[in-house]
Amino acid sequence: MNPDALLSLKDISVVRGGQRVLELDDLDILRGECLVVIGPNGAGKSTLLLTAAGLLQPASGSMLKGGKEVYSGSLLEYRRKTGLVLQDPLLMDMSVYDNVASGLRFRGVGSKEIAPRVNTWLEKFGIARLAKRRARSLSGGEAQRTSLARALVLDPDLLLLDEPFSALDAPTRARLLEDFHNLLQQSHVTTLMVTHDLNEALQLGDRVAVLLDGKLRQAGTPQEVFNSPVDTGVAAFVGVDTVIPAEVTGSQEGMLQLKAGSYTLECPGTANTGQQVLLCLRPEDITLWMDGAAPQSSARNRMQGVVQRCSVQGALVRIQVDCGFPVVALITRSSWMEMGIRDGARVTVTFKATAGHVLPRAASK
Amino acid sequence: MEVIWKGILQALELLFSFDTEVLKVTLLSLQVSGLATAISLLIGLPLGTLLALGKFPSRKFILSLINTGMALPPVVVGLAVSIFLWRSGPLGSLRLIYTPIAIVIAQTIIAAPVVTGLTASALQSLDPRLKLQLQGLGASQAQVTWSLWKEARLPLLAAIMAGFGSVISEVGASMMVGGNIRNQTRVLTTAIVLETSKGEFALAIALSAILLLLAYLVNLFLTSVQQRRH
Known part of the structure; x- marks a missing residue:
């Protein structure tokens, strides 16, 4: 006790x-x-x-x-x-x-x-x-x-x-x-x-x-x-809406290299090379850019996708993007209107490596 | 119409002349029905509380019996009590038949299910989580019960009124077990029946007016308690 x-x-x-x-x-x-x-x-x-x-x-x-x-x-x-x-x-x-x-x-x-x-x-x-x-x-x-x-x-x-x-x-x-x-x-x-x-x-x-x-x-x-x-x-339950199946391709200084679909992503964590994992992301940690607008110098985790659905939730808008797997982002309504994001639009999805959290595939419940 | 007017005038006359016989009958009615209501409360309040808040297997069955008992015909109660108290009956040796006590017993049997059933329904109408909240505030079992009674005081007072109303107005049981003996077991309702059968409508109306006034005054008192601060 x-x-x-x-x-x-x-x-x-x-x-x-x-x-x-x-x-x-x-x-x-x-x-x-x-x-x-x-x-x-x-x-x-x-x-x-x-x-x-x-x-x-x-x-x-x-x-x-x-x-x-x-x-x-x-x-x-x-x-x-x-x-x-x-x-x-x-x-x-x-x-x-x-x-x-x-x-x-x-x-x-x-x-x-x-x-x-x-x-x-x-x-x-x-x-x-x-x-x-x-x-x-x-x-x-x-x-x-x-x-x-x-x-x-x-x-x-x-x-x-x-x-x-x-x-x-x-x-x-x-x-x-x-x-x-x-x-x-x-x-x-x-x-x-x-x-x-x-x-x-x-x-x-x-x-x-x-x-x-x-x-x-x-x-x-x-x-x-x-x-x-x-x-x-x-x-x-805690609002981690994006869970991406990935494979560990390598690790260096506590940073894992992951292969998810055709993308190579980075995220902190410990896992063995070849291990199947799940990459978890909170929607507020994901940034969307209209195609071609993403600055080259930004985060290394970068994917391309097509907007599937936008649902307005008060002052925020929840946007589901198909990157070969579903990714959910949450942006302010004013940003959404400014960027003119509509269903079917091509967007770039980025997130900081530190925003990701890796789970072993066995933790799927 | 003349009969009614005559009756009302005679009622006023009887009331204000303090006619000894009328006073005796009125007083006995109040005593017998008041005592029967009080005993019904002593039985009905705890029993109704147990049925409303307790958890035991036969609870629903007993509750259905009590609810049936709320509609007990007074003459059936009169018959049952008579059989028991009759000289050759199981309790005949107590020599209670044709006494005010016999009427109290019969009226208690009539009023107790009414008080019990309405007490149970009054407590069941409260939010069931209130009991948990009271326990969570550190109330003992007795404090929980007392607090729930206070919360349900409006319907509980209605239960008392209904109990008293059911006995002050009944005639069948009082007649059968009391015998309507002058100066001994004659109550207002049995006196009204007697005077009506004799064709003394004016006196019967007078007694009815007194009975109504009595019922009104008792309920007025209980209503004023019930509606205080509402």
């Missing part, structure tokens, strides 16, 4: 409705960190969170806190050292103040101590003016702020968050995310958050773990997970 771990989950298996929905080999939540577990819907994220909250007993495995098995001890005692925030605020039909105070009252904290603690957190979340308002009259953002304050006022050892921002509209979410990020950095409370939103993981996570089909595929810093996924399943 990692001595820095606040909570250690080992060989956890959770069965719900007769189906095994979560199988975790090993997951530590380290003291003071914010661990964000990402995964698509149905990956087992909420199951993981409820298990960590002491609300869903695993069929097998162990969950240790301070060396003690949580599920064989007093669960009420354990839960009273955690704070839980779910996707919906689930406030009770009482005032904002009373909602925030509810967890403290459950713990038998006296009203003299409750008042300053509640008021402090109402202030921190910018909802002090709403203290006397009934929870039912709050907007979505105000309600979620109340729910977060209700959990943090408990001064929990472990804060558990289940997609707390996903039901909010984009501007409200952005503001609350920013405020919450600041509060988290000030309080250093150990946090486990599950979400399907990659931006939330990047913004809040000290570490990120990827959960797919009930199994933990990768855990590491956001940089590691987003730029160096361990398999194609993780790559697809």
Whole structure:
């Protein structure tokens, strides 16, 4: 067990409705960190969170806190050292103040101590003016702020968050995310958050773990997970849209030479000559040039292709290019309009060697 | 029309003259139905909560029985209780037949399924994740239950009103197990039946007006509690 771990989950298996929905080999939540577990819907994220909250007993495995098995001890005692925030605020039909105070009252904290603690957190979340308002009259953002304050006022050892921002509209979410990020950095409370939103993981996570089909595929810093996924399943989820089958033709000083179709490409990594690999690229790392416009002095990784499809996604445009294999690029809408890229246009695709990440072909999942 | 007017005037007269017999009948109605409702609450609130929140194999079956029980005909209840309390019946030695206690027993059997069923449905109408959220905030089992009751207080008060309404207005069971004995087991509904059968429509209307007023006042009180701050 990692001595820095606040909570250690080992060989956890959770069965719900007769189906095994979560199988975790090993997951530590380290003291003071914010661990964000990402995964698509149905990956087992909420199951993981409820298990960590002491609300869903695993069929097998162990969950240790301070060396003690949580599920064989007093669960009420354990839960009273955690704070839980779910996707919906689930406030009770009482005032904002009373909602925030509810967890403290459950713990038998006296009203003299409750008042300053509640008021402090109402202030921190910018909802002090709403203290006397009934929870039912709050907007979505105000309600979620109340729910977060209700959990943090408990001064929990472990804060558990289940997609707390996903039901909010984009501007409200952005503001609350920013405020919450600041509060988290000030309080250093150990946090486990599950979400399907990659931006939330990047913004809040000290570490990120990827959960797919009930199994933990990768855990590491956001940089590691987003730029160096361990398999194609993780790559697809973290937005690595281009995965090019290639063969290693040589290596020099940590730089691999790859043959992909008729192109020779370069990328950092370690592999043996002749090994079949997959070259992973994030769409934002790929640059497009109209045919003939690419400067000769630019990146050595250069391919020719034909635009297959352009799809506008707000301020960005996702462009799929056929280079003998599909390559996906993401450019701004203004660049797209300026360059006049249309379906069928011939383009040059370039990317820096350092943007690539190589996976062994066996990591195709 | 004259009969109705006469009845209303007589009702007012009886009310304001504090007629001893009418007062006794009214008081007994309130006591018997109030007690039956209170006992139904003691049974129905925990049982309804268990059926709504608990997880055990026969839960759905019991819930279907309770829901059927909500439509129990009072005369059938009267018959069953009579058989049990009849002198030669299994509980005959208790000598409860034709006593107010017998009426309370019958009315409790009528009201308890109503309170139980409506309590279960009130709690089931809450978001099921609320229980998890409360547990996640460190609430004990008792604190979770109390918080859920508070959240469902509007439909729970409706359950009490429905329970009280079902017994204050029933006549079949009270007549059968109470016997409508003057000064002993005569309640408003059985008195109304008696006066009507005697052709004393004015008195029957007067008693009906009192019964309606009583039901209204009790429900007014419960409604004002229910609708407070809404």
